[in-house]
Amino acid sequence: MIVVLTALEVERAAVVRHLVGVRAHRHATGTIFERGVLAGHPDREVVVAMTGTGNGAAAIMTERAITEFQPSAVLFVGVAGGLRDWLRLGDVVVATRVYGYHAMRSDEDGDHARPRAYEPAHDLEQTARVLARGTSWRAGLPAGEEPPQVHFDPIASGEVVLNTRTSATARHLSHHFNDAVAVETESAGVAQCGHLHRSTPTLTIRGISDFADGGKERADRGGSQELAARNAALFMRSMVAELAAERRRPTADEPPGGPSSVTNSISGTANFAIQAGVINGGIWLGEPPGLDLAALDDLTAAVAEARRTDRMTVGAFTRAVLGLVDLRHQATSPPTDPARLRALRRAIEEDLGGDAELLGRLAKVFGGAP
Template identity: 35%
Template sequence: MSKILIQTALSLEFEAVKAFLSNLQIERQPSTGSIYNKGIYQGNEVLIVETGPGNVRSADETGRAIEFFKPDYVFFVGVAGGLKDVKIGDVVASSKIIGFEMGKDDTEFKPRLDTIPSSYLLEQIAKHVKREGQWKKLIKVENTADPDSFVQPIAAGEKVVSSNQSVAFSYLKKYCSDAVAIDMEGNGFLLAARPYHAHAIEVRGISDLIENKAEADAGGSQPRAAANAAAFCFEMINQISKEAVKHPDTNTLEFRKKLVAELATLYPQGPEQDDIWKRAGGDISILTNSGSRKSQWFNVIEKLYLGGGGKDISVISLMNEIKEDYPNFVSQIL
């Protein structure tokens, strides 16, 4: 099964995620002293991290946790403010995150939006979960209205926007008109996950609609929104589990031959084609142009099985990246 990292900004979001796990235990990062919770869900190993609010803290904890846990999938789960088309209790999975605070402050402010797409694989799973609607059966709290779900852009900044009369709200409507929600961690989260080639996505429950934020929070909207987001996230994990690949023994010569043959077909120009080796975390300095393309693939796969190829690459990370390009790839080699 998979190793899954779930991050939250707030304690109440942490508790909403924790409610889904069994066999909970405390996990400590030996080099930094960071304290995590680790548990099991449907056979998957899940690590929970509370980052605190803000993109900087989010990025810091994301990189640290990924380096420590080496997950296959990474989620940021929590609450967000609704900008358009959503109501309190709805859930938004990020198709992309728009970092909206960057820009050049000249005679007028000139935006330089920092837009980062979520994992294509997880975006596709989120769309499937939205269509099927089974995630609502996992909600552990009572909702006053039937929640809906969306797979849409989310804006992320460094400030709480609490009025639709504010300068920030007007800015968002003008420059981030496709964003349906806003939070304070998503930009740092996806930026930090990107170098590790981990599949990453945000899942946010809508806890307020910007105006009257304090009243909505006082009415218990945050715990409900967090519980709804957690339910959506764990239904995504259910779908991941259904499609999980049972990877063959990495010492099996037969599998290695199948893998090399398929790689030579899909990437006939060799490991450098479409940056597939680099995207999977491999060290491109080991690649050579000598020999046929098939022999190049054979050589790098042999190095990978002997523990070389780059510190961040594995058979699983390589197969996950290939699956991004060719969704039916796995079934072709098993």
């Protein structure tokens, strides 16, 4: 099974157009996923969801989708702003690296970048490169239309819809992330969540819908988002068709290397001494520190509301949500590291910025312990 995430309705519609037998799948939290199979490939099951905009929202939805469906891969398919003059509207960019560019430290002498970077799963990138060398993925394009090109380059992912080449954010990107050719607002959250969730493979596929140069509204009115989303979804279609049969992912009670077992049998007066081997992974003794997952859900919703009502800055919100995703991963994927939990709690407390309500909810996650 493949999970395909989108941020906008125009992106979702472009993806679902390639599925048949689509039906709703309602998550316990109320999220509605769409579940179907790739047209012409009944053995390729696909789940689609809209994350909404922003890395924080994308991380939450990615965690939810991975936990619910245990996919073999997660693809983020959508549109992006181009940062290079050689790009054309409708071109497709497959991210060879995703930069979370909003992480920084701000001092009196200025802002200092502390970026996070995520590379795609090697097999997904290799599959994409092979597809891009051919033309079969373009099947379905209107006759006579100049075909889009596929580019393999880094993408910058932050919390700003960039529509200028001269703002402080634009200069920050140009100075610190000069190899990024496109900019958007979700892929860093998706990539980090995949990394934290047993290294679920992720890949970002974006169609260029504008050039982040002040002309976004004009381009959008001309249908550029529909064009870019259509081309990205066409490439996604071929990717899903080419991916190998579902790879089994380890369950919570077995090591990432896959299941293994050893059986010893003795009978009569046989003597049994010892069987030795190599143990991969950690050793889990006893129950992990108790975390209230219902309280964690409540805190996550409260943090989203705090951002909506401007009680939290964009940066603090993004860091807090990614911290909450990491906290859930620690709580649900033993062995749990108590030191890591304490460090996460301290970091999240800093991001909550002294908000008494949110800090109280955080304390409930840890059973009310100070």
